Amino acid sequence: MTSALTRLADWSAGTPRRLWLISFALFFTLTGSWAAASPIGSSPDEHAHFIRAAAVARGQIGGTEVMVPHTVAGIEGHFAETGVQLPEWYRNLPTVHECYSWKQRQPASCAPSPGNSGKIAQATTAAGRYHPGYYLVTGWPSLLADGPKGLYLMRFMSALLCSALLASAVVTASEWRRRSLAMLGVFAAATPMTLYMSGMVNPSGGEIAAGILVWTALLSIVLSPDPVLLNRRLARLGIGGLVLINIRPLGLIWFGGAVVFCLLLTQRRGLLGQVLRRKALWLWTALLGLATAGALLWAAKHPDNSKIDIPDSLTTGVAAKRTLGNTEVYIKQMLGFFGWLDTPAPAFMYLVWMAVLTTVVVLALVHGRAREVVALLGMLVAVVMVPVVAQASQAERIGMVWQGRYLLPFAVGLPLMAVLICATRAPERGLPWRRLVGLSVVALVLADVAAFYWTLRRFAVGTAGSWVATSAHWAPPGGWVFWTCLYAAAAGAVVLPALLPDRRDEAVRFPDLGSPRTGGRSRVPEPA
Numbered sequence: 001m002t003s004a005l006t007r008l009a010d011w012s013a014g015t016p017r018r019l020w021l022i023s024f025a026l027f028f029t030l031t032g033s034w035a036a037a038s039p040i041g042s043s044p045d046e047h048a049h050f051i052r053a054a055a056v057a058r059g060q061i062g063g064t065e066v067m068v069p070h071t072v073a074g075i076e077g078h079f080a081e082t083g084v085q086l087p088e089w090y091r092n093l094p095t096v097h098e099c100y101s102w103k104q105r106q107p108a109s110c111a112p113s114p115g116n117s118g119k120i121a122q123a124t125t126a127a128g129r130y131h132p133g134y135y136l137v138t139g140w141p142s143l144l145a146d147g148p149k150g151l152y153l154m155r156f157m158s159a160l161l162c163s164a165l166l167a168s169a170v171v172t173a174s175e176w177r178r179r180s181l182a183m184l185g186v187f188a189a190a191t192p193m194t195l196y197m198s199g200m201v202n203p204s205g206g207e208i209a210a211g212i213l214v215w216t217a218l219l220s221i222v223l224s225p226d227p228v229l230l231n232r233r234l235a236r237l238g239i240g241g242l243v244l245i246n247i248r249p250l251g252l253i254w255f256g257g258a259v260v261f262c263l264l265l266t267q268r269r270g271l272l273g274q275v276l277r278r279k280a281l282w283l284w285t286a287l288l289g290l291a292t293a294g295a296l297l298w299a300a301k302h303p304d305n306s307k308i309d310i311p312d313s314l315t316t317g318v319a320a321k322r323t324l325g326n327t328e329v330y331i332k333q334m335l336g337f338f339g340w341l342d343t344p345a346p347a348f349m350y351l352v353w354m355a356v357l358t359t360v361v362v363l364a365l366v367h368g369r370a371r372e373v374v375a376l377l378g379m380l381v382a383v384v385m386v387p388v389v390a391q392a393s394q395a396e397r398i399g400m401v402w403q404g405r406y407l408l409p410f411a412v413g414l415p416l417m418a419v420l421i422c423a424t425r426a427p428e429r430g431l432p433w434r435r436l437v438g439l440s441v442v443a444l445v446l447a448d449v450a451a452f453y454w455t456l457r458r459f460a461v462g463t464a465g466s467w468v469a470t471s472a473h474w475a476p477p478g479g480w481v482f483w484t485c486l487y488a489a490a491a492g493a494v495v496l497p498a499l500l501p502d503r504r505d506e507a508v509r510f511p512d513l514g515s516p517r518t519g520g521r522s523r524v525p526e527p528a
Helices: 001-012 016-038 046-057 088-096 135-142 147-174 181-189 192-198 203-223 230-247 253-265 273-276 279-301 316-325 327-336 347-367 369-399 413-425 433-461 482-494
Strands: 064-072 074-088 120-125
Touching: 016 147, 016 192, 016 433, 016 482, 046 064, 046 074, 046 088, 046 120, 046 135, 046 203, 064 120, 074 413, 088 120, 135 147, 135 230, 147 181, 147 192, 147 203, 181 203, 181 230, 181 413, 181 433, 192 203, 192 327, 192 433, 203 230, 203 413, 230 253, 230 273, 230 279, 230 433, 253 279, 253 369, 253 413, 316 369, 327 347, 327 369, 327 413, 347 369, 347 433, 369 413, 413 433, 433 482
Parallel strands: none
Antiparallel strands: 064 074, 074 120
């Protein structure tokens, strides 16, 4: 078995391009499985993003402001939405999911068809104020096919974008000499919620995937500096940053937070000077600066004019207390809370993911240097307190609307930081690292597959139905057996690089200046 895995390593990790292609294909299988196996409109606000994407693809970057009565989180109000001109059947999308959403015992078979009327009519979307870039990428398949086929194609485009970002993070992690530990961080950050949102038409998926790439590239530059690899890492950081800053309004804050925490980890003399001397840094900085200016200008020109009836009892202090009390819920939502936040993952998934995260964080605190420990503790505090500050400051205006996935593009830095600190500082002898990584990724795979099947079962037969959905009331295209088997196979295959031994000649192919054995010196440079 070990020799077979070693041969697989020689083939799959022979070149960064090959590893990227394999990782991309496997991540697309995972995210595409979520896209195909989830009922249309079954994820938060997906109908609004479908309408926005279809409108942008047809050249409707803006639209007419329409005040629509809504009740969100128990608070009534008139929300400012954007009116666009689309085929009439798009107007039915907001109600397609209502018969089974928030009713866990009800399978998705009750959902009506959105229809196929091609008559042009006004549809409204709450996503009309979002930057059009993501919607241009995902919306163009709606020009090729109508009805559910076009909607599924839009989902697949979102899955393609997110899979490309996640594959780039894997390649970046593979450049570490102790690549098994580094890759464990990427797979722990790519929670089932990450993969689920990546398969939906929702900018949250791309935002989270871009966050993983940004953190992996930044940590590689800071903790494993290498002059030969610096330009390509800067390029990956720039690409991830461009997506993160432009895809959602909070992206700029998450990017800035990642930069600040990674700078706290910088301990090598001359490292910042070496990075600052690179022309590639200034090129990407200019591009990111233009993207930031564009994102801020877009946000300034598209304010939210909603009028919400916030009760007087919801003060800043009350909101802060409620948010702090919901910390456990937000953490679960970052790991896996599917549907319209009405389908929690099985308890097994939460236990496994939290066990792995706790283990790597504790080991990083034990082996990290003083500044690294401070940065890691700061991340732990931020994961808890950022939602408190964000929601408390806005509660009197928009109410209690925070969801765990909003923080996930930033929170992915916690497992990545912890694992990469271990990969840099922890001695190779003393703990059975190979066994620890192996047990961790195998457990993550089992938990991931359990979350997928649990969610698919909920939509197929409801939570009161059979554990094995042999008589499914609802089934995705291709059937639940096909997608479950395909997902399980891809989930097992994508983590294989983390199960492979760290080869001694890895320092030749991917030099690591952060090796504890070489005292921070790269002995053999990689060919250009």
